Amino acid sequence: MLKIDLSKFKNEFTEYTELRAQENRTTNISLVNGNVMGNSTTAKSGVSARVNKNGNWGFASNPVISDDAIEKVILAATENAAFLGTKQSKGKKEFSSRPHVSENAFYTTQTKTDQKAKIGFLKKIDDYIADKYSDLTSRTLIISGLEMEKNTITSDGSVSYSMVPKYHIYTILNKAVDGENFEIFKAFGDRGQFEDVFTDPALLFPGIDEAYRHLVNKTNGVFANAGMKDVVMDAKLAGILAHEAIGHTTEADLVQGGSVAGELLNKEIASPLVSLVDFANTYNGETCPVPVYIDDEGVKAEDQVIIDKGILKGYMHNKETAKHFGHGLTGNARAFDFSDEPLVRMRNTAIIPGTSKLSEMIASIGDGYYLMQSSNGQADATSEFMFGITLGYEIKNGKLGKAIKDTTISGVAVDVLKSVTMVSDDMDWDCTGMCGKKQPMPVGMGGPAIKCKVNIGGK
Amino acid sequence: MGNREILDKCIAEFKTRGMDKSKVMLNDSEVRELYFNNGEISMFRTTFNTSLQLTAIKDNKKGASSINKTDPASIDKAITDTVSLAESSNPEEANEISEFQPAEEFESGVMEADNDKMYDRMKEFLDYVRTAFPKTQLREGGVSYHKNNMILKNSNGVDFASTTGYYQFHAMFSSKEGEKTSSFNYTYKLMKGLDEPFINAVNLKTLLEHSADEINARAFDQKFVGDIIITPECMESMIGPVLSHLGDYPHITGSSLFKGKLGQKIASDKLTIRSTPVSDDFPIKTFISGDGYKNEDVTVIENGVLKSNLLTLFGSRKTKQERSKTDGSNLSIDGGDISLNDLIKNTKKGILLSRFSGGHPNDNGDFSGIAKNSYYIEDGEVKYPVKEIMVTGNLIGMINNIEDISKEITDFGYYKFPWMKVSGITISGK
Known part of the structure; x- marks a missing residue:
């Protein structure tokens, strides 16, 4: 969790300024024909500031989140706007504002699922497909998760904190008939962390069955009449x-x-x-x-x-x-x-x-x-x-x-x-x-x- | 602690925690960008980032994680996460790291950005377009400077480092007259320096002229099988899907259109495609592949014969085929011996295809999409810009029905592409 109180840095603002500390986290697991092909996570965080001075925007960012780094980022963004100001003047811009204070984080309250359990979840779906549909030439299952966590303050008075996640399972089924390849794609998922979106692999089976039925129909498919x-x-x-x-x-x-x-x-x-x-x-x-x-x-x-x-x-x-x-x-x-x-x-x-x-x-x-x-x-x-x-x-x-x-x-x-x-x-x-x-x-x-x-x- | 020491410590820590093999890569990047919006320079941006990518293998089980921090606590957590990922995975014999190669350091491109010159070139371009192309609106774009310092090490003793720096220019634009608007178009160029005005880059002047002309693009109600002349700007969206069939995923799933075709003829003998990541002909070199090998220049397709797939170490081991010696960067298509003018003159009926906006081709290579920023050709003459035209074909058919390739080549800095005439494409209007 990256929840930071940025309010103390407001004193550093000399112009119209937005200050944001953010972390994006991703999860990716891929299973091709039952074999784990990808198993990775990423976390990318840092701080950025955007400043408007005399109509020119300056922006700066740094991956280090510390008091010193945040102060330097605000200064660098202000200097970048000033650099443009030495070349061109657009006149001071007064923007309308609708400041607000809010906190909305969609963290799960369930027990967290570790990567091994997520792989196991995917494997149960794969076993179902492999057992039931042995005529497929290949099956690919992917867990893809993105969590965006943001802390923002602005010179016009807004303060916000949010964490919005989404998790999906992508299913790609392939079937070859007479040397021709056919593919069907089916996505399951929603807003929320993995635990809130996926509770039981069996709940995905009807969707898999429907996707397979469409795939078989595609093998007898025709070109549309342009x-x-x-x-x-x-x-x-x-x-x-x-x-x-x-x-x-x-x-x-x-x-x-x-x-x-x-x-x-x-x-x-x-x-x-x-x-x-x-x-x-x-x-x-x-x-x-x-x-x-x-x-x-x-x-x-x-x-x-x-x-x-x-x-x-x-x-x-x-x-x-x-x-x-x-x-x-x-x-x-x-x-x-x-x-x-x-x-x-x-x-x-x-x-x-x-x-x-x-x-x-x-x-x-x-x-x-x-x-x-x-x-x-x-x-x-x-x-x-x-x-x-x-x-x-x-x-x-x-x-x-x-x-x-x-x-x-x-x-x-x-x-x-x-x-x-x-x-x-x-x-x-x-x-x-x-x-x-x-x-x-x-x-x-x-x-x-x-x-x-x-x-x-x-x- | 220096970057090399950080990586050495990560490798040692993976060993301590029982991992059999590990690969670590640290990349420090700097971007300086002057951005324009609706014809005016609006923002100057400086961003710095770090990427530490960790891969560990134990009993053929692999885990990978990536963070953008290098403080000890963050690194320790990332190592713990990577070990946990590897231990939670399933064994896969294809998981491997590159074998020992002698240590090397590489450097390419421009090492220092010139902020003032970036501004001057950008302003010169915006002023020129405003005067020379009054109907055209430069929607967004800019010039940016990119510098990357990368070190890759692994537990087999691989130790590569590279420093690269380059400028990139890009512009997106459309034209407007009264209530009528043209389709947007865009182009890019990677450069070693800022010696040339941006207006001279790629075919920008022609694209801007066409943009104003395209305000009056016409629809037609014909449906015929004809020729397309793929412009250099459009080439990546047509050839890219062909080359994607040479990569890991389609080979592993068995859906590659070129499965088992290495050394065989797969295209017209007029087609030669090269990937030359370390060639001096390109402003930016990619010395090291992501899986830890020194890149080499490779001919992918030579006179229609498939000479190399584009398989990584993992893909090659999984499919028991040869690993590609290139990562697929710096692509070029060899020019032919006919001029663009003659290519058009020899076309009975077709489309000059400048941008393709289409769905992903299916597994059999069938594709369809709209011809954007494109022109109708009849009896050897470019007649008028078109709109609402659908082109339909097949990737295999396309590379086997190449009628001719121009001798003129456009240099985008990361691609070098000619104009290519292809027959047998279904072209349909409303």
Whole structure:
């Protein structure tokens, strides 16, 4: 645990200053065909300061956390801002502020599981797969854990301490048929330390069985017919749609940099069935996958409505972009490592559920696809997004047909969201992956199933 | 205590605690970065870090941990954790450390950052773009200086040290006119020094010209099988997935597209790929591999024949194949004997593929993705920038259907890539 009282260093602040002491801890265990291939932990901690002097930012960090090192880091960041000041003057910047004091640490209250027990947990899952599915060519199981612990104080009065962990087990099953290789990926996990997320290996077996069934279907899969198609995106995909299609395009630093969203505020950009919110920490009374109570600029984090019934209502901000646009603060400034500066990042971005049933949505399509699982994705200033599809099925005359081979879907966010005609009444949250934007960052994504039109790759 | 003494003490401590073998690596790094945001220099950043990586093996069971501290208490805890990890693991015969090699020290690159020159070059670039490309917005980027001091030792007596320093420039940009925006694009370059203006780096001027042009990118409703000309900027995203099949994981799981193909023809005879980590042709050298060997320059694919996999010590022992003598860094593709102009002139119908935004290829090498910052080619002429175009193909098909490779090569400092024309790609519009 890295809980530090940084308040005594506030006397060292001579300009607008953020001071952060942070530790990121990771756990990685990988089992390939029952053999331990990776068994490692990392701990990376240090202190950083960011100073704004006459409009110029200075940043400095050091891995040593001591009174002397912290004082030197504050001084170095101040000198770095001053160095830029000798070259250019931008005038003093007065930022809006929403200071807050909070403490939110998601430490488990269970007895800690040591690495040997974690390997044993993974081995039980592997034994289950090896016994039941002997036709697999390979099986890979990975435990991946990340714990981010932060202490922050700012010159405008915020004090925060947080520890947000996430643990996942990734399962990759491979099967070869007639010399062709097929793969299915299944992730289990959530916010929390290992002990809170994984209690019994047997609870994962139904998910493994389902993944194997899809893998067998993929071995008889067909290429998608390339082009613009009607699709139902499963709830598991709506989150990545929210993240890639609209989320990145409405990060205010990208808007300032020229993204199309700059011209669309208060305009209709989606079907009235679509509402999209970047939740700070709580949805429907439940804690979100990646809760942010105070961001790394010391701003009390609040939910930001991006789309309300099809109308673009706002952007996600740091202090500088909020000042630029004359908007209120949202609390979206987040840094990954102690040595990283805060950037505008999403927190828990979700499409709000509607009223349709998934079965009705599939039944409503004559010729299209049901897309169930995605891999990587990418956004663009134009709002043209893409993401990889690793599991999907044909829909023929309202019924599911053959599985499709891995492919990619794309679209222009506004066109795709305007084409939404049905939104399901369920909701799926996920924090499996990491968002990449100069720094990696854990984010939450959520949503219901969506019926829309997208461009699908294939033959 | 000096860094070498710290590592010697770690190795001795692992022995005392009953470990059979150990490897320890200490890296001190320094980064100085001038960052620009929306066309203005906004931040100067100096960061220092330390990475101590510990690996121990007992009865073929391995544990590894990494911390960024070197005080005695932190090191003692990390050693305890590593021993515990090794003892909790399962035996694996492929776990091993590199054998004894004579001690060596290496140095490459620039050893001291010039903050003032970094600023001057950055400002010169931003001013130039503001004037020459008024529709183009430099979204973010910067110039940074990176210095690394690394020592790697193991219980077999391996003792390597290297000091490297280099500058890196990167820029991300898009263009805007009225309500219309172009797709973002970006480029990077690693450099030994700051002698050249950044605008002369790689194909930056062309990319910026194209960015403004791409404001008016057009969609089309055609679907055809045609050619793609992969630009140097796009090459890593197309060739990278091919080379990933030469690594440990696909060989261990048996899913590699090139399993058992060493010494055999796997690609067009026009394709030669090299990994030259210690070549003077690159500004930064990677002298030592992560598993504790002195790197060597290697031809990976020569005239279409697979000459080397990219297996680590672990991967080679696990799959009973030869260990690669390179860690895969400093990649280059040999140029051909045709000019880029002629490459385009000889293209009947296709896409100049400047950026590929796609899903990971599946195990059989099938890929699909959007052609970003790309142009439609017809009857030997680059016609117009395109948008919402999907390209679909197969990695094996791609490297076997290479029609030609340009003689012009772009030097990114960590890659040297030409333009490459490939046939048989499905290209589909909306």
